[in-house]
Amino acid sequence: MAKKTIVIGFLGTQLDSGQGAGRWEKWRPTISLVQHEDTLIHRLELLYTPRHQALAELLKKDIAASSPDTEVRLVPLDIADPWDFGEMYAALYDWVRTYDFKPEREQYWAHITTGTHVAQICIFLLVESRFIPGVLLQTAPPKKQTQNNPGSYTLIDLDLSRYDVLAQRFHQEQRDALDFLKSGIATRNRRFNALIEEIERVAVRSRAPILLTGPTGAGKSHLARRMYELKKSRHQVSGEFVEVNCATLHGDGAASTLFGHKKGAFTGAATDRAGLLRTAHEGVLFLDEIGELGLDEQAMLLKAVEEKRFFPMGSDREVTSDFQLIAGTNRDLRVDVAGGRFRDDLYARINLWAYTLPGLAQRPEDLEPNVDHLLARAAAETGRAVRFNAEAKAMYLKFAQSAEATWNGNFRDLSASVTRLATLADGGRISTALVEAELQRLRWLWQRGAKSGPAGEGVDLDALLGESSHAELDLFDRLQLESVVRICRESRSLSDAGRKLFDQSRTQRTVVNDADRLRKYLQKFGLNWEAICTAQER
Structure with a gap:
């Protein structure tokens, strides 16, 4: 059984108006809805403000004359200012929320040709949000106006899933x-x-x-x-x-x-x-x-x-x-x-x-596209195209994706590596010899970084204190000093190292000077920040 067609729309205070027999020679949007011979409007919910009661009654009479099978329900809305968005939307929303929609038996067309632009926008929003479970209805006048010429109408479904091109x-x-x-x-x-x-x-x-x-x-x-x-x-x-x-x-x-x-x-x-x-x-x-x-x-x-x-x-x-x-x-x-x-x-x-975000070593399959991207970026920056030889690229990727490649600095390491290869490539070609040299550089870089592991590992106190001074330290002092030196070497400044080392006690002090506390501790062993950093560089 076909669904009944229900139209919801505002009375057009200008477009729908007219007196005498001459009004039938004028295109009136609301009247035109019921003048299409191949379309039956079963019911019209005609919205209007109370001051236009007389025009609403006239339209109801004219629709009965044109389409006796169309039921017209006059719906007065108490709206003081039809151009006030908040007032208009609230009135429409309240009416829609109490309306007895029966989408299983009825189809709803929301007419947006009449009413203020604000009213049209509000109806659009109510259809788009599915508070009105229907489609938009847009009517248009005929190219040549004659009596009982209804013009045309278009239905607009706002369900985007129905539009493959838009999807x-x-x-x-x-x-x-x-x-x-x-x-x-x-x-x-x-x-x-x-x-x-x-x-x-x-x-x-x-x-x-x-x-x-x-x-x-x-x-x-x-x-x-x-x-x-x-x-x-x-x-x-x-x-x-x-x-x-x-x-x-x-x-x-x-x-x-x-x-x-x-x-x-x-x-x-x-x-x-x-x-x-x-x-x-x-x-x-x-x-x-x-x-x-x-x-x-x-x-x-x-x-x-x-x-x-x-x-x-x-x-x-x-x-x-x-x-x-x-x-x-x-x-x-x-x-x-x-x-x-x-x-x-x-x-x-x-x-x-x-x-x-995963580290580079956790994404070995992404190394190749990242290398290609970095080479393309280098070419754009320098205006000089650079490519791997097939053997060179296979050698580089095999190492890059192996367990030996730790990529401690992640994309910074990779970017620096590709930059070096692109810069040194003669004739824009990265050779196996160039790759071999780069892999040795990366191994050296990561082996050096691996020394800073557990507390004290990689810290040579003999070089810092001299063998005799080192031998005089208790095990407790030696282990503590090794840890302090390691933290210093991992930090950007004396203050940064102090914040890490005194992370708890500093919160209990009214005056905080982490750098001074650490400086005095190091002085007990004849050390200072510069000596620690210089020894690390050697």
Whole structure:
């Protein structure tokens, strides 16, 4: 049994109007609905405002004359201003929510030719959201107006799944977005591709914080910037991409850099400073190595992320900034939370979307496309095409994908390696001899890095202290000193090493000077920062 056709539409206060017999020579959109000989409108839900009651009654009478089988229901809506979007949508929404739709027996056409533009938009939204379970109906006048000429009508189904061409475009857009996030590299690792697919959906649908974890050089910073550029291409952000490595922030400078300060907030604060959070307003703030932030800065950041407002240093007035946070770290923040080095409430806030980027050694099948990409990039930058000989490429990839290749620096190591090969390639060809030399360089690089393992391993105290001084140390002092020296060599500065070594006791001090404490400890053995670093270089 065919479904009954129900039309929902507004009375056209101008287009549907008319008096006397002459009105039948005029094209009236609502009347035209029932004048098509091959289409029966079983019921018309005619929406109107009470001040147009007389016109509504006239239309009902004219429709009865044209199509006696069409039932007309007059639906008055108490709308003071039909151009007020909020008032119009609320009135339509309330009526639709109480309407007895029977989609199993009736089909619904929402007429959008009459009514104010605001009314038409509201009806469109109600159909698109399926509150009205039907299609849009658009009518048009005839090219030559004559009596009882209904013109034409078009039905528009907003169910995009029915439009194969549109579906293909949306799928292509998603593929383009994935390709963009991967910098055009045809990666083959299934787990990595699935990870990027989810990140793409989150990047374009969410403004919640995102946490990127993974080893150094895995591409966290690069991916964060690509996510920002993807959002900007969709007009989802209008502000800047602001990136800061939290490991470079120390003391008062950390809070000042992030949150800004007022003039005179501390020694050296000669002028006001806005801070990076405000610079990132309506954009994206990428905090790399977020685990290096101090607990005070973590508390301030939590407030800024949750409430979009915070106090600059030295100010008693809050400022606002609406930014999206992307955080990066190569540490396991769960361990830092358990050890009291990272706030559990901040971790919970930034952990809604957490993704671990795998290291290069975990994606051996992606080495070849990444090598090809890096060579293409080098050619674009230098204007000089470079290619591997077949034997040379096979040799390089065999080593690169073997267990011997640890890729400690991940893509930084690979990029540096390909850059060296491209630079040294005579005639634009990378030979086996060049590859052999590069593989020796990589082996040397990773063997040297492997020495810094367990506490004290690779630390030659004889060279630092002299054999006699070393022999005079108790085992306890020797093991402790070896560990301290190792931490110093892994750190960027004396202050950085001090923060790591005094990570607990520093939180209980009113005045914190990690560098001075470590300097005094080393002096007991006749050592200093320069001597430790110089010995390492030798």
